[in-house]
Amino acid sequence: MTLTAATLIETAQSTRQAAQTLASWPGEARNQALVTVAEALKDSAAEILAANQADCRQAEATGLATALLARLKLDASKLEAAIAGVLSVAELPDPLGRLHINRELDAGLILKRVTCPLGVLGVIFEARPDAVMQISALGIKSGNGVILKGGQEAIHSCRAIVHAIHQGLEAAGLPPETIALLTNREETLALLELDRLVDLIIPRGSNSFVRFVQDNTRIPVLGHAEGICHLYVDQAADLAQAVAIAVDAKTEYPAACNAIETLLVHQAIAAQFLPLVAAAMPQVELRGDAQTRQILSITAACEADWATEYSDLILAIRVVDSIEAAISHINAYGSGHTEAIVTSNSQTAATFLAEVDAAGVFHNCSTRFADGFRYGFGAEVGISTQKMPPRGPVGLEGLVTYKYQLTGQGQIVADYSGTNAKPFTHKNL
Numbered sequence: 001m002t003l004t005a006a007t008l009i010e011t012a013q014s015t016r017q018a019a020q021t022l023a024s025w026p027g028e029a030r031n032q033a034l035v036t037v038a039e040a041l042k043d044s045a046a047e048i049l050a051a052n053q054a055d056c057r058q059a060e061a062t063g064l065a066t067a068l069l070a071r072l073k074l075d076a077s078k079l080e081a082a083i084a085g086v087l088s089v090a091e092l093p094d095p096l097g098r099l100h101i102n103r104e105l106d107a108g109l110i111l112k113r114v115t116c117p118l119g120v121l122g123v124i125f126e127a128r129p130d131a132v133m134q135i136s137a138l139g140i141k142s143g144n145g146v147i148l149k150g151g152q153e154a155i156h157s158c159r160a161i162v163h164a165i166h167q168g169l170e171a172a173g174l175p176p177e178t179i180a181l182l183t184n185r186e187e188t189l190a191l192l193e194l195d196r197l198v199d200l201i202i203p204r205g206s207n208s209f210v211r212f213v214q215d216n217t218r219i220p221v222l223g224h225a226e227g228i229c230h231l232y233v234d235q236a237a238d239l240a241q242a243v244a245i246a247v248d249a250k251t252e253y254p255a256a257c258n259a260i261e262t263l264l265v266h267q268a269i270a271a272q273f274l275p276l277v278a279a280a281m282p283q284v285e286l287r288g289d290a291q292t293r294q295i296l297s298i299t300a301a302c303e304a305d306w307a308t309e310y311s312d313l314i315l316a317i318r319v320v321d322s323i324e325a326a327i328s329h330i331n332a333y334g335s336g337h338t339e340a341i342v343t344s345n346s347q348t349a350a351t352f353l354a355e356v357d358a359a360g361v362f363h364n365c366s367t368r369f370a371d372g373f374r375y376g377f378g379a380e381v382g383i384s385t386q387k388m389p390p391r392g393p394v395g396l397e398g399l400v401t402y403k404y405q406l407t408g409q410g411q412i413v414a415d416y417s418g419t420n421a422k423p424f425t426h427k428n429l
Helices: 005-024 027-043 045-061 066-072 076-090 129-142 152-172 185-191 207-215 239-251 267-280 323-333 346-355
Strands: 099-106 109-117 120-125 145-149 179-182 200-204 229-233 260-266 285-288 314-320 338-342 360-363 382-384 392-394 400-407
Touching: 005 109, 005 120, 005 145, 005 179, 005 185, 027 045, 027 076, 027 129, 027 152, 045 066, 045 076, 045 129, 045 152, 066 152, 076 129, 099 400, 120 129, 120 185, 129 145, 129 152, 129 179, 145 185, 152 179, 179 185, 200 207, 200 382, 229 239, 229 323, 239 260, 239 267, 239 338, 260 267, 260 323, 267 314, 314 323, 323 346, 338 346, 346 360
Parallel strands: 120 145, 120 200, 145 179, 229 260, 229 338, 260 314, 285 314, 338 360
Antiparallel strands: 099 109, 109 400, 382 392
16 A cells, blocks of 8 residues: 555654664564564565465566566575574674763762664665565664665565564554555655655665665665676686686576676786686676687677676676776776685785775675675675765674763863863863
């Protein structure tokens, strides 16, 4: 059912009130709520998978893009992993109430800086039903309410998952309004206007989709518009290792934003390496620059290929003559997501890690490791490529802010100014 603007405001207000209740709960109670939610998701697995199959059938019939279809599909193992992610969030340290500053400004005047929830998160995503579980778990753990807006292609899946989450919240004694679900484009536009009720917007989807969100709201937006990731194979690389990393980074899940889109190869090893990597990924369409095409019989790459996130089994290849040329290419065309180098030269690796401008810079491993769960965050709400923190995979720490609490005994500023001003002690306690 489509919500009217007034009803959407009421929903956001209810979510905000529920979040205030959630934030007041002790950490152990929030953890137990996550366990209860995970149990409800397990109990509803058959219904969730059936709903997802209905979504996938409809998506295939309407010609949904291959990359989106891959993100949409939720099989038993993927659902099990998502539920395990909910439980892993429960095991993480409580992000709320952490004391960052405990300082005496003067005798009896004590300043504390403590972490607290943001409030309400608006999360908009395309074809990612597993994101509902990840983000809801992080919201519950961090004391934030969540308003979810899923794509039409995932509507049955999202409804089934949120229904189970609501059952878990009710069983735990929390208001189900803590997690809300919207289902159509009109609600997306209305959500983006709720700058007084929603504290952060997190978009997860295509480049154009994320940019649309960024251009149509006054609410702060956390996210990345593109995932144009590179792998540079240096002249000092272990070629067998480089082949394995390249295959994993491109083919393990090509629809992921941390899959590589461009392979850069040092000219000193290109003739030896390129036939090896081409043979190792026959299912991938390769597009190369002039030097690459002297070695491999493949399609010519054009300028647009260097700036394209394929999210598919397509890989652009360029031969470079130095680490400097590789870094220059990455900083020109990369999206600031994740970049990797394969080399046995520690100095070359150090140069790459220091000079490449990205949220993640890896040495001798696949870019696919750029993930909140793999980083030990339990789950992630998304990847941020902005320079200001949070950056990279955003877990619990990116969903809290802090407040300053000052406790005195009648002190006034006038006593600390003027010719006879009292001095501050500024003593850390």
